[in-house]
Amino acid sequence: MTAPASAPNSPTTTDKDPYLRVNDLRVQFPTEDGVVKAVDGVSFSVERGKTLGIVGESGSGKSVTSLTIMGLHNTKRARISGEILVGGRNVVGMTEEQTRRLRGRDMAMIFQDPLSALHPYYKVGAQIAEAYKVHHPNASKAEAKKRAVDMLGRVGIPQPARRADSYPHEFSGGMRQRAMIAMALVNDPDLLIADEPTTALDVTVQAQILDLLEDLQREFNSAIIMITHDLGVVAQVADEVLVMYGGRAVEFGTVEQVMRRPQHPYTWGLLASVPSLHGDSDADLVPIKGNPPSLINLPTGCAFHPRCRYAGRNGDRSFTEVPELHQVLERGHLVACHLSEADRTKFYAEDIAPSAGVAQ
Amino acid sequence: MVRFITRRVLVGVATIIAISIIVFGLFFAVPSSPAKVMCGKNCDPASIAAVETRLGLREPIVEQYTSFMKGVFVGRTYAPGTAFERQCDAPCLGYSFRNDEPVTAILKRTVPVTISIVVGAAILWLLIGVSLGMISALRRGTLFDKIAIGISLTGASMQVFFFGLILLYGLVYATGWLDFPSYTPFTENPLKWAQGLILPWVTLGFLNSAIYARLSRAQMLETLSEDYVRTARAKGLPLGRVYTKHALRAAITPIVTIAGLDIGASLGGTFITETIFGLRGLGKETVEAVNFLNLPIVVATVLLAAVFIVVANLIVDLLYAVIDPRVRLS
Numbered sequence: 001m002t003a004p005a006s007a008p009n010s011p012t013t014t015d016k017d018p019y020l021r022v023n024d025l026r027v028q029f030p031t032e033d034g035v036v037k038a039v040d041g042v043s044f045s046v047e048r049g050k051t052l053g054i055v056g057e058s059g060s061g062k063s064v065t066s067l068t069i070m071g072l073h074n075t076k077r078a079r080i081s082g083e084i085l086v087g088g089r090n091v092v093g094m095t096e097e098q099t100r101r102l103r104g105r106d107m108a109m110i111f112q113d114p115l116s117a118l119h120p121y122y123k124v125g126a127q128i129a130e131a132y133k134v135h136h137p138n139a140s141k142a143e144a145k146k147r148a149v150d151m152l153g154r155v156g157i158p159q160p161a162r163r164a165d166s167y168p169h170e171f172s173g174g175m176r177q178r179a180m181i182a183m184a185l186v187n188d189p190d191l192l193i194a195d196e197p198t199t200a201l202d203v204t205v206q207a208q209i210l211d212l213l214e215d216l217q218r219e220f221n222s223a224i225i226m227i228t229h230d231l232g233v234v235a236q237v238a239d240e241v242l243v244m245y246g247g248r249a250v251e252f253g254t255v256e257q258v259m260r261r262p263q264h265p266y267t268w269g270l271l272a273s274v275p276s277l278h279g280d281s282d283a284d285l286v287p288i289k290g291n292p293p294s295l296i297n298l299p300t301g302c303a304f305h306p307r308c309r310y311a312g313r314n315g316d317r318s319f320t321e322v323p324e325l326h327q328v329l330e331r332g333h334l335v336a337c338h339l340s341e342a343d344r345t346k347f348y349a350e351d352i353a354p355s356a357g358v359a360q
Numbered sequence: 361m362v363r364f365i366t367r368r369v370l371v372g373v374a375t376i377i378a379i380s381i382i383v384f385g386l387f388f389a390v391p392s393s394p395a396k397v398m399c400g401k402n403c404d405p406a407s408i409a410a411v412e413t414r415l416g417l418r419e420p421i422v423e424q425y426t427s428f429m430k431g432v433f434v435g436r437t438y439a440p441g442t443a444f445e446r447q448c449d450a451p452c453l454g455y456s457f458r459n460d461e462p463v464t465a466i467l468k469r470t471v472p473v474t475i476s477i478v479v480g481a482a483i484l485w486l487l488i489g490v491s492l493g494m495i496s497a498l499r500r501g502t503l504f505d506k507i508a509i510g511i512s513l514t515g516a517s518m519q520v521f522f523f524g525l526i527l528l529y530g531l532v533y534a535t536g537w538l539d540f541p542s543y544t545p546f547t548e549n550p551l552k553w554a555q556g557l558i559l560p561w562v563t564l565g566f567l568n569s570a571i572y573a574r575l576s577r578a579q580m581l582e583t584l585s586e587d588y589v590r591t592a593r594a595k596g597l598p599l600g601r602v603y604t605k606h607a608l609r610a611a612i613t614p615i616v617t618i619a620g621l622d623i624g625a626s627l628g629g630t631f632i633t634e635t636i637f638g639l640r641g642l643g644k645e646t647v648e649a650v651n652f653l654n655l656p657i658v659v660a661t662v663l664l665a666a667v668f669i670v671v672a673n674l675i676v677d678l679l680y681a682v683i684d685p686r687v688r689l690s
Contacts, residue, residue: 072593096599104596111594116587120686121609131595167685183595 018045025082053238061247071099107191108184114176118168125164151182174205246303253333372670414444454656474641484565493576515570541637583611624672628665
């Protein structure tokens, strides 16, 4: 890292290259009970101005992936391999100081619960100014403060100059998340990772926050990773969707492909467990039976097979062989499933499409 | 903020008044006659009556209590209109039943000793204990952490009279490296003051550091796993700033509370330490007074201890409000 703090854009990439490219990322935590394989060979990329939704249950590896990109894992305790290219620079293997310089400036993060993510003892404006000042060491205190007030205004906080002197507990939940977003965007990052940004908010505020993120993305042209378990959020904001299960990617495609023509039984399960306004109002929601797998002892073969209605339709491959992502139906739509194309089409048409929990 | 302070002060005053009533009442519930104790073995009823008149013990309890409180604030006259009449100026806490010394003079002599012991020890235990705990939290699992935990476990499970005596034996009797502790007023000779108190400081300081190290370590570890610490890192702050500005301030809050209360309580007397090292402080004075049923001294020392704790509580509350803005609201 030799680029000066005031010039965040690296000259090594152009706008056409994906700003973030993750190749075969593996993250493991050795524990006394065994090695936790939190992320096991995940690859994806996000371009500037695009949004990737990462969907999955708790423990599917989505949050670990994002924290790894940010370099927020303790490198002594986590074993990380693979490649994470942020604007052409590989974050894996960087020193703490090197990732620190990228954090908050080239890549920023919004967390789930803004009340606990903001420091309770410092004024909101001061916390945002601090984020600015750390990457603009030559900026004066007044400049940083002005920038913070500016950002608060841009994320839609009324009377930003006055509100900057408030403490987080004096803000409402939605306001706090706006402040959090202001903090994340204060250095015009090229990559924004939002980890369940609306989960802790009232439903009425959720849509506002998502709209705000979309508006700001147009303005800042940043790449966004939206981590969520809420398929409604994905349908609203994502361009592409990555479905994760047990630390692996099980389905990938455009939001249209994954939400309208899902191909993986796990994705079917996710969609069937969400109420739909357009489907049959009497149709029961169908939860996915069982629990997410232990990441220490993943089921053999396809990790989803103990919960999958269709396991074992293709010899015993489901139980012995880990399915790889392969293309189905259309270009760019990838699925890791042993079902044959014909079976999958049949099951989808017979079991899934009629109940149409598919997001509209 | 003003309302907050006023309320806390009023509560403190009420507490002290309640304690004074309880202490006063308790001692009169005890079936004993201080006059008899003072008078000696072969005492005729006339001289007991004379002593009781002189000390104002013949008045009803309630009146005794009110004259005592009056004495504290405006002064009082003992046994007015008799041959024993004497004037006691405010703040009048009465006279020792044992040798007729004014209680205020006794306090003037003993309180500085206890304050000196506690202040020195507190500086030691806060500096050593808190920094040891914080550093081992940041280096969790390393050799430093393990050694620090080991030492603090040893310290936390030891008693003052045991550790103090070991120090006394090792550093005074066996080797003669240090003189036996003694008290020299700070204003007279600061160096001798420190020299004479080094052993009680180390004893009390080390044992409390152990507790504070464990406490600080636990607090810091808890704070380090807070979301806002992760946010601070996500902003790109250097680790040093994350730890000092974001984690430390939050981790220190409960320690401030406990330290304030500990110091307040210790100021009321460190009896064991004072006894081991032969220092005539408030603690030793109080225990002796209890043994002699020396009511004026007991009431005064217990009240003083209560004042220390109430004031410490008040300071802690104010500090809390300064540190944590969320407290200012309620």
